[in-house]
Amino acid sequence: MPRHTRARIDLDALRRNFRQARLRAPRSASMAIVKADGYGHGLEPVARALARETSCLAVATLEEARRLRDAGIESTIVLFEGVHEAADWPVAADLGLQPVLHSRHQLEGAEGLNQRVAVWIKCNTGMNRLGVAPHDVAAFRQELEAHPGLWLTGLLSHYACADDLSHPMTRRQHECFQHLRDEHPDLQVSQANSAAHFHEPAPDCDWTRPGIMLYGGTPLIDTTGPALGLEPVMSLASRLIAVRDLEAGEPVGYGATWTAPGPRRMGIVEIGYGDGYPRHAPSGTPVAVGGCRCELIGRVSMDMIAVDLTSFPDAEPGTPVELWGAQVSVDEVAGMAGTISYELLTGVSPRVPRTHEGGQD
Numbered sequence: 628m629p630r631h632t633r634a635r636i637d638l639d640a641l642r643r644n645f646r647q648a649r650l651r652a653p654r655s656a657s658m659a660i661v662k663a664d665g666y667g668h669g670l671e672p673v674a675r676a677l678a679r680e681t682s683c684l685a686v687a688t689l690e691e692a693r694r695l696r697d698a699g700i701e702s703t704i705v706l707f708e709g710v711h712e713a714a715d716w717p718v719a720a721d722l723g724l725q726p727v728l729h730s731r732h733q734l735e736g737a738e739g740l741n742q743r744v745a746v747w748i749k750c751n752t753g754m755n756r757l758g759v760a761p762h763d764v765a766a767f768r769q770e771l772e773a774h775p776g777l778w779l780t781g782l783l784s785h786y787a788c789a790d791d792l793s794h795p796m797t798r799r800q801h802e803c804f805q806h807l808r809d810e811h812p813d814l815q816v817s818q819a820n821s822a823a824h825f826h827e828p829a830p831d832c833d834w835t836r837p838g839i840m841l842y843g844g845t846p847l848i849d850t851t852g853p854a855l856g857l858e859p860v861m862s863l864a865s866r867l868i869a870v871r872d873l874e875a876g877e878p879v880g881y882g883a884t885w886t887a888p889g890p891r892r893m894g895i896v897e898i899g900y901g902d903g904y905p906r907h908a909p910s911g912t913p914v915a916v917g918g919c920r921c922e923l924i925g926r927v928s929m930d931m932i933a934v935d936l937t938s939f940p941d942a943e944p945g946t947p948v949e950l951w952g953a954q955v956s957v958d959e960v961a962g963m964a965g966t967i968s969y970e971l972l973t974g975v976s977p978r979v980p981r982t983h984e985g986g987q988d
């Protein structure tokens with residue numbers, strides 16, 4: 628009998644979340660971020676659905692971009708990490724990609740290009756991860772434009788603390804980028820991630836770059852996607868495979884970390900950290916069993932978790948379970964497990980089949 632654990636992906640909800648991004652950035656166009664296998668939702672189906680909403684997609688790696696072209700997707704594709712070595716240039720050119728450049732060493736190999744490649748410069752306005760220092764952007768631009776095969780299309784920068792609406796760093800990064808915009812008025816600019824779509828005033832760059840909000844997760848701390856008007860896209864579902872009664876004092880699971888405080892009814896769900904359910908989710912993490920919110924008890928195992936069914940005594944083997952989706956927000960589970968929805972969504976393991984629904988007009 629096949630395992631019932633699966634991730635259902637609602638591509639119509641994905642598209643509606645993209646439209647939310649558009650409404651929140653009316654002065655900008657928006658590229659859809661589909662890196663990391665479409666944030667764990669399946670690269671090709673997610674990209675196909677979002678290509679109906681925008682002309683531009685973005686990925687992190689050349690391999691992801693190649694998968695998109697192999698799937699027949701003709702959208703503009705921005706390559707966030709750019710090229711890593713000289714041999715990547717002809718590949719990026721053949722695939723018609725727009726690499727993002729953050730360092731001079733990436734120019735190696737560009738002199739041999741026999742077709743033009745549009746590129747972006749990533750500017751380091753404070754994240755201090757990748758990027759050209761603001762005082763060096765003009766010189767870098769000159770060097771880049773000395774390559775006949777390269778055509779500079781825009782400047783890009785990334786916020787470090789936009790998830791915290793009160794963080795002063797966002798304003799500093801915005802001002803720094805604004806100076807660069809003033810110095811290079813002929814270039815397109817792109818700065819806003821999902822979180823910036825919830826800032827006041829609304830983003831004013833040419834291109835915003837929404838990621839997590841498309842998938843229904845919150846980009847802001849201390850809230851959930853649904854509280855921000857976003858729809859869950861992934862429903863991680865399973866079922867009960869066993870139900871039993873516990874007496875007061877009986878422990879459950881590895882490490883015997885949870886003990887029944889009184890007579891309890893308990894269920895076992897066929898999902899565990901081997902599927903990407905977070906091992907650090909503690910007792911008390913919400914789980915919806917047959918539409919009823921219950922609590923995780925004891926440690927998460929590789930293939931199983933236990934839930935307290937005392938408030939839902941009718942549950943039986945086969946009763947459907949939702950780990951996250953419409954009934955339990957992925958942000959709630961992430962908060963309980965001390966992480967963020969990005970990690971949970973991208974961490975659903977290959978053993979969990981994805982089924983995609985909707986996405987057509």
Ligand SMILES: Cc1ncc(COP(=O)(O)O)c(C=O)c1O
Binds near residue numbers: 822836838840
């Ligand atoms: C350069 C860049 N832009 C945009 C995004 C999208 O960010 P978010 O998912 O927070 O919207 C990412 C994600 O990490 C990124 O690396």
